[in-house]
Amino acid sequence: MSKTKDRIMEGAIALFNLYGFSNVSMQRMADDLGLSPGNLTYHFPRKEDLMLSIYNLFQKEILFIIPNPEENKPDLVVFDNQIRAFYKLQQRFLFFYLDLLEIERSYEVIAQKHYAHINNQIDSLEAGLKYNQGLGNLKNNDDMKTLRFLAEQLWFTAVFWPRQIRVRGIDDNLTNLREALWQQIGPHLTSKGKNKVKLLLKMEQLDLQKLDHK
């Protein structure tokens, strides 16, 4: 991968995050990156080619955080760490979560790829929940349908979080997302699971207090 190609991709991500995917033209990108438009289209002939490269990068990075269903075995602590890592990645590819529908409308190829990706992500979440059911953290009387529902709900909340924040015009932070997600899991936890989560969130508060005193 050439150095310039890399620079263009990272620059594009930054600009897309700032102004929104549709509001960054190839022209504007070239200006901001100190490149000629001709050079830009030498590396990425069409805007779609650039988007595709960025999309592949995105998918590579997210599969590192939330792996395929059969490999996803997170206990509650690991799951909380997955949320944190996901939030970070979401900030990095923010435009993607904000403008996803517009991107899908423009590029059919990405739409098709992403449909499959979403199903895979929800399957992974479901597998993780089932794993915790086996560990005794989640209630056993919850049937398959309930866990599937919960997985879809968690995906929904996490993925549309940044858009919701902006649509409402309020401030974003990781704590609120984590709270929203754990709140949804709450009713499905066993008492064992509940204690683990309480400990998890209490440790968090202690850490925060320590930071405050610094």
Add this chain to the structure above:
Amino acid sequence: MSKTKDRIMEGAIALFNLYGFSNVSMQRMADDLGLSPGNLTYHFPRKEDLMLSIYNLFQKEILFIIPNPEENKPDLVVFDNQIRAFYKLQQRFLFFYLDLLEIERSYEVIAQKHYAHINNQIDSLEAGLKYNQGLGNLKNNDDMKTLRFLAEQLWFTAVFWPRQIRVRGIDDNLTNLREALWQQIGPHLTSKGKNKVKLLLKMEQLDLQKLDHK
């Protein structure tokens, strides 16, 4: 309100729903409505003026379904009807729910108006939940924070529902939305409330069976 003005607004809503707000130019609208561009801009000098008129219409219609917090006293049956009416309105102003962020990014005036509207809607939902707590349909040990959380979650689910559907490339229907919302309310229902909801959803199934036999 002039007849042409009305025709333009309804035509614009239809086109926005079909192709997305950003993908319908004033030019294209004029063509599709059989009007000259000049005539269009006579009635609505800027695209923003048209959007503002549509937004005001939208707000008028939605307040008829979900009134202000102090007037919102829905028992569980009424609440279910509110969901149905909301879904219908959401289909009518579909583009608004799909492209809200893009509209807010383009028109600061609408953004400001809508921030307030959202808070009002969530307040109404919360008031409705509290009312049902008083009726004994919702658990009494749920504190204020929990009900607020639930109200935000319900708003979130309902508002981003159409976008989620499209982003995943799956088919939409009212039943799935209702199921998702009742699923979230489920853990907070008293046994009295649970029975009412069961009855509500069972009656629904009977109705559907009747329709099937027709």
Add this chain to the structure above:
DNA sequence: GTCTATAGAGTGATAGAC
């Protein structure tokens, strides 16, 4: 109220010199 015509800026994408 409705029309034609057009300004002026921005869009993605290409050609060809160096």
Add this chain to the structure above:
DNA sequence: GTCTATCACTCTATAGAC
């Protein structure tokens, strides 16, 4: 690999005749 120059198109918005 990088540049300048430019095409063909679309966008919002305006001017002025009828």
